[in-house]
Amino acid sequence: MYYDLKHFGSEIRSIRNSLDLTQNDVSKLSGVHVDTLRKIEKGKVVPQQETLDLLSSVLKTDLNKLLLNYRFHDYYAFEELKNRIESKIDRDKFETLSVELEDLKTLLNSTSHPYFISAINQLVLLIESIILNKKYDKPNESLDKLVDAIKITTPKFSLDKYTSYVYNSMELRILMNIALLMNKLESTGKSLEIMEFCMKSVExxxxxxxxxxxxxxxxxxxxxxxxxxxxxxxxxxxxxxxxxxxxxxxxxxxxxxxxxxxxxxxxxxxxxxxxxxxxxxxxxxxxxxxxxxxxxxxxxxxxxx
Missing domain, CATH: 1.25.40.10 (Tetratricopeptide repeat domain)
Incomplete structure (x- = not known):
């Protein structure tokens, strides 16, 4: 399910502050690791129901119910498109990804939610990057697309400081593709370094x-x-x-x-x-x-x- 995690996280932070609690206070009272809470408040992770249940008792708010207020209405159309894209990428059918690319752009024109627009634009850039690399053998231009994609949600991102940031699921997907490009552009060792970082960062x-x-x-x-x-x-x-x-x-x-x-x-x-x-x-x-x-x-x- 896709949500406006950025604004959901901001509201949780506001609730916590209104109760005069620090992140460490909430962590100790709920048993939720402080790093998990930090990711939730930054809008970098979709929290599990059990996690929200634990936080709800401390923050005196039904956070599972609150999360539903931040659900995207165009989710099912986006998910269907995303599944088609996943299937083609898994089977290396990049030649026909232009079909899904156009469908994404059509969906983009029909939505008005800023966070959902960001999610679609990131996926558009990811597909364009794959096409540039696989179809036209332009790894440098492909890399530029991936960097631009991450910057949509992490504006200060730079590849030389990639370990300095906290990533959501889509950003990790993009970073994983950057790692794959490093086999062509730099070395397998560099590719491995970034991929291991992705593994440590993924939920x-x-x-x-x-x-x-x-x-x-x-x-x-x-x-x-x-x-x-x-x-x-x-x-x-x-x-x-x-x-x-x-x-x-x-x-x-x-x-x-x-x-x-x-x-x-x-x-x-x-x-x-x-x-x-x-x-x-x-x-x-x-x-x-x-x-x-x-x-x-x-x-x-x-x-x-």
């Missing part, structure tokens, strides 16, 4: 978590650090199973299987077959065929035998 229940796990697994694979590649693929798989979020499980099992193969583990073929099965379950037959081809081409593995 454990954020649906971007398994994507960061996948990209970390792949980055460690590129560095021939196969134990770490396996570790992060397993973390991503565990998240997907726990949350019943099966999108991306095929890629995570592929990374797990390749890491196991390179480490000499007998379980590698079972993991690779799961990658194929989930591709079929998700109706991603082109990706299934690509995984089969890559196994044969790069590792001489016949998954189907």
């Amino acid at each position: 454990p229940n954020d649906n971007i978590y398994p994507k960061i796990c996948y990209n970390l697994s792949y980055t460690y694979h590129r560095l021939a650090m196969n134990e770490k590649a396996l570790e992060y693929s397993i973390l991503g798989i565990d998240y997907c199973n726990k949350h019943r979020d099966y999108n991306g499980l095929n890629l995570l099992y592929f990374r797990k299987g390749i890491a196991e193969y390179l480490l000499g583990y007998d379980s590698y073929k079972d993991s690779l077959k799961k990658a194929i099965s989930f591709s079929e379950i998700l109706n991603q037959y082109d990706l299934r065929d690509l995984l089969i081809l890559n196994c044969k081409k790069f590792y001489n593995i016949d998954i189907q035998s």
